[in-house]
Amino acid sequence: MSNWLTKLFSSAQPASATAARVDAEARKNNGNARLAAGELELAADCYRQAIALDPHYAEAYNNLGFVALAQGRFEDAERHLNEALALDPDLTNAYINLATLQQHKGEPDKAAGSLRQLLVRTPDSAQIHNQLGDLLQSQNRLDEACVCYQDAIGLDPEFVDAHINLGTALQKQGRIDEALACFQHVLAIKPDRFEAPYNIGVILENRGMVDEALSRFETALALRPDFAGTYNYLGNIAYLKGDFDGALKSFRQALALDPRDEMARSNVAFALLARGHLDEGWNAYVARFYRKNGSVKRSFPQQAWEGEALEGKALLIWGEQGVGDEILQAGLFQEMIDRSRRCVIECTPKLVPLFARSFPTAQVVPRSDPPHPATLADIDVQCAAGSLARWLRPSVASFPSHRGYLSPDPDRVAFWRSRLDALGPGLKVGFAWRSKILSNGRHLYCTTLDLWGPIFAVPGVHFINLQYDQCTDELADARRRFGVPLHAFDEVDLFNDLAEAAAFTQALDLVVSAPTASSFLAGAVGVHTWIMTYGIPWQTLGTNHFPWFPAMRLFSRRWDQEWDATIETIADELRAHRASNASQPSDDA
Numbered sequence: 001m002s003n004w005l006t007k008l009f010s011s012a013q014p015a016s017a018t019a020a021r022v023d024a025e026a027r028k029n030n031g032n033a034r035l036a037a038g039e040l041e042l043a044a045d046c047y048r049q050a051i052a053l054d055p056h057y058a059e060a061y062n063n064l065g066f067v068a069l070a071q072g073r074f075e076d077a078e079r080h081l082n083e084a085l086a087l088d089p090d091l092t093n094a095y096i097n098l099a100t101l102q103q104h105k106g107e108p109d110k111a112a113g114s115l116r117q118l119l120v121r122t123p124d125s126a127q128i129h130n131q132l133g134d135l136l137q138s139q140n141r142l143d144e145a146c147v148c149y150q151d152a153i154g155l156d157p158e159f160v161d162a163h164i165n166l167g168t169a170l171q172k173q174g175r176i177d178e179a180l181a182c183f184q185h186v187l188a189i190k191p192d193r194f195e196a197p198y199n200i201g202v203i204l205e206n207r208g209m210v211d212e213a214l215s216r217f218e219t220a221l222a223l224r225p226d227f228a229g230t231y232n233y234l235g236n237i238a239y240l241k242g243d244f245d246g247a248l249k250s251f252r253q254a255l256a257l258d259p260r261d262e263m264a265r266s267n268v269a270f271a272l273l274a275r276g277h278l279d280e281g282w283n284a285y286v287a288r289f290y291r292k293n294g295s296v297k298r299s300f301p302q303q304a305w306e307g308e309a310l311e312g313k314a315l316l317i318w319g320e321q322g323v324g325d326e327i328l329q330a331g332l333f334q335e336m337i338d339r340s341r342r343c344v345i346e347c348t349p350k351l352v353p354l355f356a357r358s359f360p361t362a363q364v365v366p367r368s369d370p371p372h373p374a375t376l377a378d379i380d381v382q383c384a385a386g387s388l389a390r391w392l393r394p395s396v397a398s399f400p401s402h403r404g405y406l407s408p409d410p411d412r413v414a415f416w417r418s419r420l421d422a423l424g425p426g427l428k429v430g431f432a433w434r435s436k437i438l439s440n441g442r443h444l445y446c447t448t449l450d451l452w453g454p455i456f457a458v459p460g461v462h463f464i465n466l467q468y469d470q471c472t473d474e475l476a477d478a479r480r481r482f483g484v485p486l487h488a489f490d491e492v493d494l495f496n497d498l499a500e501a502a503a504f505t506q507a508l509d510l511v512v513s514a515p516t517a518s519s520f521l522a523g524a525v526g527v528h529t530w531i532m533t534y535g536i537p538w539q540t541l542g543t544n545h546f547p548w549f550p551a552m553r554l555f556s557r558r559w560d561q562e563w564d565a566t567i568e569t570i571a572d573e574l575r576a577h578r579a580s581n582a583s584q585p586s587d588d589a
Contacts, residue, residue: 024054031063040067058088062097069101077101090121096131108139126156130165137169145169160190167199174439176203194223198230206441210237210559228258235267240535240559244275262290276542282390288321295320295386298346298367300375305383307391314342316375316382319367323348323498324517327524328539328548329385330355331405332392336383337362344374353499358407399547404506404526412503420507423462423487427578430466430505430522431455432513445534446514447563449478454571455512456482460578463487464508466518468494468501494518510577512570523549530555530570532563 031046044067050060065080078101084094095118102111115132122128133148149166152159167182180203186196201216214237221230235250248271254264265287272281289297298318305315315336319326326347337343337359347355349366356364365372375382393399420428434446449471456463456478465475465488475486494501498521505511505518506525513519515533522529529552536556539546546552557566 024050058084062094126152130162164195194220228254228261247271266291270538274538300382302382305381310340313380315340316344316379318346320384324520327520332388406524408503416504416507426460427509430464430508430511432466432518436469456484458574523552
């Protein structure tokens with residue numbers, strides 16, 4: 001998008017040719033030269049001299065306001081810009097500068113109003129329509145932004161920035177085909193703009209078209225070799241292909257170009273961990289707090305725990321990621337409870353009952369804002385749940401062998417085993433095929449239920465739904481398609497009642513799932529779990545399995561494969577698993 005701080009000071013010729021105005025214009029022009037050289041104070045002095053010579057010189061007031069804006073002196077900037085507009089209500093740059101000021105002051109509605117006021121005077125300005133679109137897009141008012149960009153393109157069909165900005169806004173809305181058309185149009189009319197191949201590459205990678213995306217990123221890199229974002233995506237592609245060293249090289253190149261790129265910094269951490277370099281990887285893992293849509297850093301007054309002895313100390317552990325991550329990290333809690341005098345665990349509210357039962361000597365409280373009083377009273381040190389592994393899991397060998405660490409209510413487990421036994425003899429296999437969120441490429445890690453025919457065809461198995469969102473129509477379609485009774489126990493709220501979901505899951509013989517909270521919950525309660533992934537998850541830590549969950553097996557599809565081959569492999573393994581289970585029928589047809 002356009003940079004707000006562009007050429008916004010005036011340099012037009014004065015309307016009158018009086019001696020004072022001519023002299024004032026010379027001072028203003030000298031100020032413009034100083035401003036272009038970055039000499040803001042000298043520029044401001046020149047503009048003040050121009051105003052002293054001609055107190056009605058609107059352009060000099062505007063330029064003085066621009067300098068004050070650049071210096072962060074917002075009150076002075078606003079005063080000067082309003083003086084400019086009072087003297088010349090048609091001074092375009094003063095409106096633009098005022099809108100910029102209002103945006104910096106956190107007054108986006110006023111900024112939009114200033115630009116709309118300007119459009120009343122200059123309705124045929126494609127540039128102003130585009131700038132208003134940028135402002136609205138920064139507020140996530142995407143529908144309105146798209147209208148502005150379309151208006152700009154209507155006035156100037158070859159306005160490349162407007163096409164790029166429209167494509168970006170459409171991407172954010174999930175209107176991917178329309179966004180792709182925008183970027184392809186830019187590629188046709190202006191092939192030297194790197195944004196076109198770059199954004200096309202992003203779309204293609206999110207569609208799983210890895211080699212095609214790689215070609216686009218290489219083109220973008222040739223056009224602009226100093227853009228960190230391209231190296232981030234090249235690193236992502238190397239990671240998907242299992243080339244962790246190549247991924248690290250690209251991510252580090254992105255950081256060298258932009259040391260503030262927190263996406264690249266966190267990508268370095270993930271690649272190090274996936275490579276099995278745990279010491280360096282855990283140290284770098286703190287970057288998860290600073291990436292967009294990353295972990296949420298909580299602010300607590302106590303000092304952070306840095307691996308020191310906890311004897312006699314009270315510890316607060318706080319969750320910071322999604323439910324699946326909190327479940328995974330809970331495997332570290334008991335060791336911390338045993339080390340400390342007292343332990344408080346703060347987690348997402350729907351995990352409180354399950355965690356409280358699983359860790360009875362700790363105090364488990366729901367995450368809230370402001371924090372629960374227990375997180376502040378008599379606490380010596382605090383630690384994010386995701387940071388515990390840095391101190392407790394320095395190597396893969398330091399992961400314990402166990403059959404789960406979360407403890408559902410045994411009475412509820414027995415109840416559900418009885419309910420499942422009523423289905424008849426055979427393995428009771430839970431299944432979940434996708435995440436609830438499928439945007440930004442996450443659909444690549446999930447399947448659709450119409451692909452599960454080979455798995456559902458395995459005889460001697462009762463399939464139990466573990467998909468935790470609305471999926472009634474998908475299940476009904478699969479039952480008709482495959483002719484199997486896929487069982488759904490709707491009285492279990494698999495999304496909100498995680499204590500009951502844990503008991504229900506532990507009553508199963510096996511779980512086959514996409515990488516969602518359902519699979520992590522199954523692993524955490526000790527159920528044999530087969531997790532289906534796209535590429536290699538960083539949580540495998542350089543192995544071919546999940547050290548966090550000894551009862552979990554990894555079934556990964558390659559970047560250049562469809563799900564069919566993985567599903568056929570799972571079906572074969574399920575058939576063998578059923579046959580080897582002595583308590584189950586062995587008449588495999």
